[in-house]
Amino acid sequence: MGLMTARKITDLTWRVGGPQGGGIETAATLFAQALARGGWWVSARREYHSNIMGRHSYLDVRAARRPTKAFFEQVDLLAALDAETLARHLGQIKAGGVLVYDPAAAKLPLSKLAMLDGAAYRRISAQLGGGDPPVERAVERYRQDGAVLLPLALTQLAREVGQALGVDAITAKRTLNTVAVAASLALLGYPSQPLVEAVGAQFVKKPKLAELNRKVAAEVYRRVEPLADRRLEPVGDGGERLYLNGSHASAMGKVAAGLGFMSYYPITPATDEPFYLEAHPEAEVVVVQVEDELAAVNMAIGASMAGARAALTTSGPGFALMTEALGFAGITETPLLISLYQRGGPSTGLPTRTEQGDLRFALGAGHGDYPRAVLGSASVEESFYDAALALNLSQRFQLPVVHMMDKYLASTTRTLEPFEADKIKPEPGLRAEGATGVFPRFSLASEGGVSPRLPVGAAGAGYWITSDEHDEVGHITEDPELREAMMEKRAAKIEALREWLGPEEMYRVYNPEAGTLVLGWGSSQGVALEAMEGLDMGYLQARFLLPFPEIGDLLAEKKLVVLDYSQSGQFARLLTQETGNKPDHLIVKYNGRPMTIEEVRAAFEAVLAGTAPKYLVLRAGV
């Protein structure tokens, strides 16, 4: 078989698809860990429906000899664990790539796929010539498109191996994932040892399962290895590297900056962070699940007023319930960090898909004018350092900070060098020591709008805090002059913060000499950088959205392109608002799927060729 023989493998994408709840995440972890242990830089992204069991889900694992930043649309190897995967991923295998599937699943007619929704059914049926085609016709189409077919009776294989090992049918079926991974790795000629180790790590708390899966893997290797015609080699060892996702990184970043308190209300994809901290008492964070997001945010504010470093995570719907409290933190100058994990909006929208559509909301959230900072992370690694920075900022400037994350970051897992946690110091903030009596918590004699803090409950002193406009000790005032002074004091934080950060923290620019500059923020960075390799293009990543970096000079006389995960191009509007510049091209995506390197590359080439429209929608994605 001609599996990728022509070129040395430097970059490989493996996809596994199957029903939600069927364990394909485990499959992806095993595959990724096996390669990571062999020194490959791996990353895995996950697509799934808002459903607990049964609907279609898939993961892509990319392995490369160098760290990567994004994913391709087309895969080298697709392991289809069910018929629906076969139907849905038409056109997704590279020419010369491999389709591993179970021929038994391919017998079904399309209409028998219970979880295939109407729109997908109609589209696939049309692609396959109409009517109610059997899924086999899809397999045939993959073949026509240049994929190598590798029919393997996966389910039967799992059963047989299970039987051989003396386990019952249900348990045996649970090893299907290991079967798929082992078959794929064996096909690629990758040694089995790293997989065996990965299995051990995966089932470390369930030795029996570990044993079973190891044996399954060995047996599959025995059967499939002969089919491999090339060797995917380990390129080293995993070394000290970590394998984690944006949620983990963000949680760790906060811990590094001294996080003490986190209240939460469950919501996808934001609560992986508190769950993670809750499950790890070694983080020493008081984590409290509460009755709703109103409670979550106000409880964190209370904890912060008492002197704890407090943060919380949420996504759009929950953030919507927090906007009143955001202004409360603003007027009371209370440090508060909210990580906003964006997902497909509006409203409940696409709860498990990615988007950057909450930017405008975050920037304007809360009535009236008050200082806040908004920053966005572009990668798992940045998530760590930014979370720490964000928490520190909130402490130093005594204001609410919104740290923009998204579903893509939350559910993208990658290998990384360990974080340099010891380089991060919890920002002490300006504290008043030994104050007694009535304390001017909101003193106007402040620099950069920051008055010394004393937590509530500090012995011997006292003051008030109110959501109303107030005087220096925190009593309500409606005096026009005092009001003006307080507004001006609070507003001063923004420029002080800008100065403290410096331009390096506020934005990053790549290849600034190029005549065409792509601008964006957050998750669109990685794919832009990979897509523009070798092109005469630069990229500017706005790390801070508020305050907005002073980038006007960099834009002069360039062709400007904005790349954004939102239909209206929210970042483009912000750019115009802040600099007066309107982009020449706005490239957006809003179908909830991550941008692929191929489609972004094509769009960039069209821009350079002068054939791109002003508004261009990226539509790739399964």
Add this chain to the structure above:
Amino acid sequence: MGLMTARKITDLTWRVGGPQGGGIETAATLFAQALARGGWWVSARREYHSNIMGRHSYLDVRAARRPTKAFFEQVDLLAALDAETLARHLGQIKAGGVLVYDPAAAKLPLSKLAMLDGAAYRRISAQLGGGDPPVERAVERYRQDGAVLLPLALTQLAREVGQALGVDAITAKRTLNTVAVAASLALLGYPSQPLVEAVGAQFVKKPKLAELNRKVAAEVYRRVEPLADRRLEPVGDGGERLYLNGSHASAMGKVAAGLGFMSYYPITPATDEPFYLEAHPEAEVVVVQVEDELAAVNMAIGASMAGARAALTTSGPGFALMTEALGFAGITETPLLISLYQRGGPSTGLPTRTEQGDLRFALGAGHGDYPRAVLGSASVEESFYDAALALNLSQRFQLPVVHMMDKYLASTTRTLEPFEADKIKPEPGLRAEGATGVFPRFSLASEGGVSPRLPVGAAGAGYWITSDEHDEVGHITEDPELREAMMEKRAAKIEALREWLGPEEMYRVYNPEAGTLVLGWGSSQGVALEAMEGLDMGYLQARFLLPFPEIGDLLAEKKLVVLDYSQSGQFARLLTQETGNKPDHLIVKYNGRPMTIEEVRAAFEAVLAGTAPKYLVLRAGV
């Protein structure tokens, strides 16, 4: 006495100040109504603390021979019902104006004014030479500043008259307001008959009180009339004119457009509207007070889904709790009207003071992209027509509409010609008739993003509504293509709406030929227009903020000035975002008090003279 003898009275401002809850609103109503009945165009604005009883409050009544749009800082006559009023309004009487006060009140030292907050105390004490000056020193200062002093033992007068009429002391004290009004009008030489009528109207349901107050008025006239040295003449009669405020106008506008349902949670200054409708069953509106704003907005959405024309009112804190539902209305294409009565923010802020600081929030409220419209009214009259338009827009385009109002509009009462309610037709919207079976409520075969509607519960049919992304009948979908189509469908409403409105509805421009153009929206319009009379300046009122009017061409080669009630100049940022233009001057106010004609005039003159800074803060106000 030299009271305003030099010029014919064409424009008069009367101010009455006293403790909250002491009835000064009644005083202002009587004064205003007495003049309105004499054919004067009157308007009254109200300043008060967030307090039920005791804190300082005052009202200005302006009467003119033509309709007016704003208020002056300096008054012709100040009727001070207590010592605190004397202390607070230093410098507020025009040279030659009159101070009516009770010399008994002036005996107190400043420190004895229990409700004078620290900031005001310190400022006034300093103005009066420091220490703890008696209020008499303030009176003396008024005199030095050119005011005519008219000491009247007001309280004693009320008591004496009461005694003469045989009523008890407490009841007599309640007539203090009538005493002050009658004394002022008598001083001005205005005939007593209109006041007698106004008293009758005011106490129409309490004939005994009416009788008492009429007698009080007559007695005061008898005593004070001899002091008058000129006649303020009636200039006609009130005719058909109405006397009402922005809340009333807005409520009526909605009724004109067919309002059927309003849910509310009390909040200042937004709930005067539902209270008014609740108290007037002839409006035929189902008004329901609910447990919070989350309930209010979602209940209105439910009513709208069932086919009722539904609206609600709130102010910043309540609006913050409604943003999640706003996106819900957006994705479900449910007509919904929210009137957002802005007040001083952020957070609880200055609950009874005015501001335009919620614009940015309204524009960005809700995560994700969805269509909505935002418009702002500039006057009591516009409030009526805009409320009707806004409700109709929500019906026609099946989307949420935010109608921006503010505290100033809500509590400014003026005489107006009756509304032409019969010119307003409730917009029927696109309705499906006689549908049966499963109904494609979200049909993609739509024009301008508007699919025919069928309310839930329509006999014989059925469909679903979900806050998730959905297909044409309302079932959840995560299909990327269907998602894109639905996003595009909804987004199409915005341009359709823009076209339907036409530029005339979207903005108004006054004196566009001038070389300097002031831009603003909402309540800053009236004061801008009065302040620029006779200057080479134009004014552009953005009536719609979203979609934003296409005004780029009007801005070319002009000096641009933005006038805005927000510290950050939220409208200026919007202007740049939408047009790329940055204003040359940003004139803002954020102390919670309305802009005065004098200060805006001075700012405009400075702009024309080239002496104005880029950022100019207006600071007038008591």
Add this chain to the structure above:
Amino acid sequence: MELKLADYKSEMAPDWCPGCGDYGILSALQTALYKMKIEPSRAVLVSGIGCSAKTIHYAASYGIHTLHGRGLPVAQGVKLANPKLTVVAMAGDGDGMGIGAGHFVGIGRRNLDMLYLIFNNEVYGMTKGQASPTLELGAQPKSLARPNIQAKVNPLMLAFAAGFTFIARGYAYDVKNLARLMQTGLEHRGLAMIDILQPCPTYNNLHTREWFAPRVYDVGAEGYDPRAPREMGDAERAERMARFTQKATEWGERIPTGVFWQAELPTFEERLGGFLPRYPQEAPATRGVGGEAKRVAALMKGHRVA
């Protein structure tokens, strides 16, 4: 045309986990509506967000799948705008007793003529099995990293405190009795709530079919009378409430189901009719266009200067 049970089913296939209690609830609801011959198009089903909330998609009616915790306000809006409709609101225990608890208390004060179903699986199913407000203190179903640190709230007691006039409990796997209970709730003139014990085989490995089966019993079968007449002496009232409280808090070896409380009180719609005589004949959703200018004229009259 004779209505068939099938007419209450939509084309949509449920995507709940195999064995989920939600199947039984859906089926009971369809049966109850069918038995009562309520035209599918005259019923509006309203849910929040969660596994439970998907129910509305699987029934042929008007279905509104709202926001997390906001089903009740939306349902009330529908009912008040068009009081002739049959409105059934439903919520998961997280949706209804957690984020939606404020609305639960709020509606209790109103006694709208509506049915409210709580899908009580003791977990947040949709977000992967965290503790819901009805999970016992110290319990640790498989998704929890540590035993539940919060005590549970009892929907029956809360409904009582809030003022619901019909309070019941059903069991999702006992479809027949559950359907009957729903029918009684729908027939009740006023606000009816049914707390439905709903096994979640995926995340709640503590309270499973096997756990429930020997425990649930019918209070009615044991002679319990839920009725609380409009007029009661102090002693009688105290006795009724005590009886209710005893049953409502019984949990463990025996778990009562059935109707626990049924009281008479004018509905909110009736009260509203007292202020607006043309309601509900001319309810806001059905009255059509016309008469607006007259209404405005009536309002303006009160503002005439003279």
Add this chain to the structure above:
Amino acid sequence: MELKLADYKSEMAPDWCPGCGDYGILSALQTALYKMKIEPSRAVLVSGIGCSAKTIHYAASYGIHTLHGRGLPVAQGVKLANPKLTVVAMAGDGDGMGIGAGHFVGIGRRNLDMLYLIFNNEVYGMTKGQASPTLELGAQPKSLARPNIQAKVNPLMLAFAAGFTFIARGYAYDVKNLARLMQTGLEHRGLAMIDILQPCPTYNNLHTREWFAPRVYDVGAEGYDPRAPREMGDAERAERMARFTQKATEWGERIPTGVFWQAELPTFEERLGGFLPRYPQEAPATRGVGGEAKRVAALMKGHRVA
């Protein structure tokens, strides 16, 4: 230095209406803290928004005047961050039973060691006298355009359903007993709530001093015992609850005050300590900086590829 009652008073003069019940509540609270010798600076008073919410400005302590309905979550955050503080949350009836009702239910499940005061004046004072959730159905105090269309909710019953372990009622004009009640509530280990009958002479012309005076009485004086021991048989539990329910719902000619319910349950802080052994000695607000890199290293360990 000996603390004096005056040390609990701030410089700020109240701006409540003359005769407002809030004066009595403020004074009782100051007395209770004084009697217990709680240093003003070790007490944090937390309120929502409303006339009642202004209370915190008039006491010398740390006072947090939060958002409407959000006092409880903020108070819990303070307490959890620094469990050694004395935390008193307070709310108007609208604030606490209306917009804040969800948090009321939520905190009931937690049994934090806190005191919660409800200022029950049956109206929304601050927004000019609309009906609050505790106003009776059909009542029409002077600011209402029409009789109240919603039934009232009973804070005592709701607290019971939510799980509060100390439930009491006081009367604002009876400062002495109210102070004593607050002291008992503060001494209670767990979540204590006092529903305080608070006349609002400005807007509530129905339930005035004259109306209350002949009606209020002390349940304790009549031998009522609120204690519910940790271990109870079913019959005993039923009897205790019945007794509670009877007293809690008594209203009209006689209005009981005093402690209605007092139960024992581990506090939330104690439960938390079970997961985090260094809490509360090293509570988040007081533990200071240090050890962060070690914590991160411990977390990273779980993610090492090999």
